[in-house]
Amino acid sequence: MDSLSKHCQDLADPDIGNFAVSIFILCGILVSYLPQHAKIIMRRSSEGLSPWFVLLGTTSGTCAIANILVLPRSREDIGCCSEIGGFACGAALLGIAQVGVQWSCFFLIMLLFLVFFPREDAAESTHSGHMHAEHDPQAGYTWQQALAVVGLSIAHFFVVFLISVVLLARFPNQLQLWANILGIVATCLASIQYIPQIYTTWKLQEVLSLSVPMMLIQTPGSFVFAASLAVRLGASGWSAWGVYIVTGCLQGILLGMGIWFWIRDRREQKVVGRFEIQNPENRANEQTPLLQGDGGSRN
DSSP states (O other), X not given: OHHHHHHHHHHTSOOHHHHHHHHHHHHHHHHHHHHXXXXXXXXXXXXXXXXXXXXXXXXXXXXXXXXXXXXXXXXHHHHHTTTSOHHHHHHHTHHHHHHXXXXXXXXXXXXXXXXXXXXXXXXXXXXXXXXXXXXOTTTOOBHXXXXXXXXXXXXXXXXXXXXXXXXXXXXXGGHHHHHHHHHHHHHHHHHHTTHHHHHHHHHHTSOTTSOHHHHHHHHHHHHHHHHHHHHHHOGGGHHHHHHXXXXXXXXXXXXXHHHHHHHHHHHHHHHHHHHHHHOHHHHHHHHSOTTTTOGGGOO
16 A cells, blocks of 8 residues: 555656647547548448458457556556646546547447448349349448447457456456556457558559548557657667557558548549530530430330
8 A cells, every 4th residue: 555655645746748739638538530420421421441351450449448447557446546737647547548539439440330331222233133232332341340340349349348347356467467468469460450450542543431630640649649758768679669650650551542532533523624624515415305306216
């Protein structure tokens, strides 16, 4: 209890500078995901998002939030809230809040991915010879794959939650080992998370429901966060900040593809617009009804 009380005394007087930076990072995490949520909802489609990107992101976030919650240091911080003021308690738990907001935002992406997954209507499916073959028509992902992603993500969440509760109640001395395992798994999943999305976006040659503004915010944010961790932890903490460099590079590739596709499409629109202006008769012919003048041919 003496060591815990000393730790709580340190938390009772939070540094205002660190508090401001932590709040800024928290708000940045939330704001960076909002464009992706909004784009899926406004398009009413999750077309263009890779199911494996969604699965890796959700499971990585689950491991990350479980990791920080079962860490002995985090549990000490939570325990101190009964001894220190509300402001100091909030400042002490901002690190947990940051990871929690990130997990919540990506979990919402997963839900929106399923709710707005593209589906063919029954007539189109029957005509194509595939009964109820609901799928993303461009990426080739099926409704069954979307359901599997959500099912696996939720099952993974409950497995991690149950293991954490059992260890907390019966084997508290194993929590540090469990936290280390969760941290390693979260790092590995986050490192490869963007690879399937890069492949899908390149295959489609357009971003569709993937938000470029989200990438614009998160790409430099990954490098800034990595730099701040590197300053605090030094070279020996490469395993903590290295993953954000890898993630930032992969996000940068995805962002570059999205910007290039946007520039290409803008150029094509300008070319088409100039052609229509220079050849108005073509546009008139395209708008002429195909059966014009054939009304008398019907019985």
